[in-house]
Amino acid sequence: MDFRLKNFNLSFFNNDVNNSGDMQQKFALWAEYRAEITALLDDATNKDTKNILVLGAGKCNDIDLHYLCSRFARIVLSDVDIKSIEDGMRMQGVSDGDRKKIELLEMDYTGLAEAGFFNQLESMIQQKSSANAFVSYIESSIQNIHVCDDIACDNAHFDVVLSCPVYTQLMYTQSEIFLQILNQYQLYTAKDLQKMDHAFIKSMSQVVRHYNALMMSMVSDDGVVIMLTDIIEIIRSEELHNTIGNLLDSQPLDVCLIEKHITKHGLAFAKNGREDWLEKADVITTEYILWPFNDYKSYLVYGAVGKKKSIG
Numbered sequence: 161m162d163f164r165l166k167n168f169n170l171s172f173f174n175n176d177v178n179n180s181g182d183m184q185q186k187f188a189l190w191a192e193y194r195a196e197i198t199a200l201l202d203d204a205t206n207k208d209t210k211n212i213l214v215l216g217a218g219k220c221n222d223i224d225l226h227y228l229c230s231r232f233a234r235i236v237l238s239d240v241d242i243k244s245i246e247d248g249m250r251m252q253g254v255s256d257g258d259r260k261k262i263e264l265l266e267m268d269y270t271g272l273a274e275a276g277f278f279n280q281l282e283s284m285i286q287q288k289s290s291a292n293a294f295v296s297y298i299e300s301s302i303q304n305i306h307v308c309d310d311i312a313c314d315n316a317h318f319d320v321v322l323s324c325p326v327y328t329q330l331m332y333t334q335s336e337i338f339l340q341i342l343n344q345y346q347l348y349t350a351k352d353l354q355k356m357d358h359a360f361i362k363s364m365s366q367v368v369r370h371y372n373a374l375m376m377s378m379v380s381d382d383g384v385v386i387m388l389t390d391i392i393e394i395i396r397s398e399e400l401h402n403t404i405g406n407l408l409d410s411q412p413l414d415v416c417l418i419e420k421h422i423t424k425h426g427l428a429f430a431k432n433g434r435e436d437w438l439e440k441a442d443v444i445t446t447e448y449i450l451w452p453f454n455d456y457k458s459y460l461v462y463g464a465v466g467k468k469k470s471i472g
């Protein structure tokens with residue numbers, strides 16, 4: 161059987177993910193979370209803050225577009241899935257006047273789409289390449305990735321860069337599906353698939369480091385970066401949901417205990433991303449927010465406001 165990937169380009173893949181679940185319901189369910197992000201943003205900015213770049217805007221369910229339009233003169237919403245941003249603007253009823261302030265920036269934060277990463281993997285399977293050849297290709301291409309510098313330069317130096325939770329969405333979600341498809345074709349042994357999976361996982365630290373560097377390259381020297389990451393996935397029916405909920409409600413906040421839960425239950429790519437981000441930023445403030453994602457699960461989101469680390 162000839163191996164073929166269907167509808168696997170990055171924007172199609174993410175559009176599919178972004179369309180999962182009922183959009184109206186999500187928008188309503190995320191209202192409190194959206195308000196907390198708006199408050200974080202409002203506290204982090206001042207009257208001199210004129211423009212903002214949002215990374216991972218997706219359906220804009222976590223960003224209040226009316227607030228952004230009332231607060232900023234120039235708003236750039238970015239994602240690899242522009243269709244979802246358009247749905248989000250429609251959903252929030254952005255007026256024609258406000259729409260003029262908004263620019264859409266289609267961008268792949270990994271640079272892998274332009275490098276034809278998954279197309280190359282597809283051809284390698286068709287040529288019956290070995291699992292070891294896969295591993296070398298995955299590792300070498302991720303070492304060499306770069307995002308089109310022109311895009312970053314043309315848009316550089318925003319007063320605010322807001323990154324929605326993106327670390328856990330970059331590359332690996334697509335790699336997981338890729339391996340599931342490969343498994344269905346039964347062209348490789350379970351051990352081979354494991355080797356490939358390991359190579360994808362190993363490469364993720366480079367992908368998130370690269371994303372953070374991009375984020376930092378787009379903020380002005382005096383500007384602020386707001387980084388949000390979905391650091392623990394919490395199943396609503398499990399005890400951890402109550403535990404985290406109670407911890408977030410208690411005053412003063414027991415940061416030490418929250419961090420212990422992150423160490424134990426935290427998502428690896430989110431933790432990697434945060435660790436690298438903290439090395440690149442001078443932190444102003446941090447926050448923990450509950451994100452009720454759907455009826456089944458919530459996320460504990462770690463949010464941090466910082467400035468680009470000054471050199472020297």
Ligand SMILES: C[S@@+](CC[C@H](N)C(=O)[O-])C[C@H]1O[C@@H](n2cnc3c(N)ncnc32)[C@H](O)[C@@H]1O
Binds near residue numbers: 220268
């Ligand atoms: C969890 S969502 C963030 C929530 C989103 N703001 C919303 O309201 O739906 C992560 C976003 O990252 C985007 N994304 C994933 N991989 C990407 C990539 N390589 N380049 C650019 N955007 C990407 C997805 O399309 C998605 O919109």
